[in-house]
Amino acid sequence: MKINWGTAIVLVFIAFIVFIGYFVVIANTTERTNHDLVTEDYYQKELGYQADLDASRNLNELNSNMRVYIRPEGLLIEFPESMLEEKVKGTVSLYRPSSKQLDFDEPIRLSDSQMLIPRSRLLAGRWDIRIFWEYEEVPYLYRKRMVL
Structure with a gap:
């Protein structure tokens, strides 16, 4: 043929x-x-973008350092020691770009100016960390991308 x-x-x-x-x-x-959307209420969050910029600037103007470490027991967050623990109010948000089922928010509970998020709550991979808190009515924002 x-x-x-x-x-x-x-x-x-x-x-x-x-x-x-x-x-x-x-x-x-x-x-x-x-792959899911970045966030469900994307446009609503964009309206508060200037407030996030102001809170980030407040953190930069603060003389103390904010640190986040990966330890065997979990994610260790060190807040500035100049802040009194009982006056710090806010949340730690962990966002996993690959799956929204793994995202979670944790209220800030300090012990010796530190907070530990246990390793059992964190899977290996990339995490976007967003720490938003207020101290004496001044907002602060810390952001970091980490790979566990």
């Missing part, structure tokens, strides 16, 4: 359409390729 140019072109188009169809089905049904 001899295949002419017209038949060959039609067969190539059909093969291409089948390949693209297969690729679309696999991409939409595979759990590995399921």
Whole structure:
């Protein structure tokens, strides 16, 4: 049987359409390729962006350092020692870009100007850490990306 140019072109188009169809089905049904939105209320959070910039600037103007360490027991957060523990109020938000089911917020509870998030709550991989707190009615914001 001899295949002419017209038949060959039609067969190539059909093969291409089948390949693209297969690729679309696999991409939409595979759990590995399921990535969620950054946040559900993206536009609402963008309205508060200037407040975040002001809080970050307040932290930069503070003379004390804020530190976050990865320890075998978990994530250790050291707040400035100049701040009284009972006056610090806020939250630590851990965001996992690959899965929103792993995201969580933890209220700030200090002991010796430190807070520990246990290793059992953190899976290996990239985490975006956002620490927002108020001290004497002044907002502060610390952000960091870490890979555990």
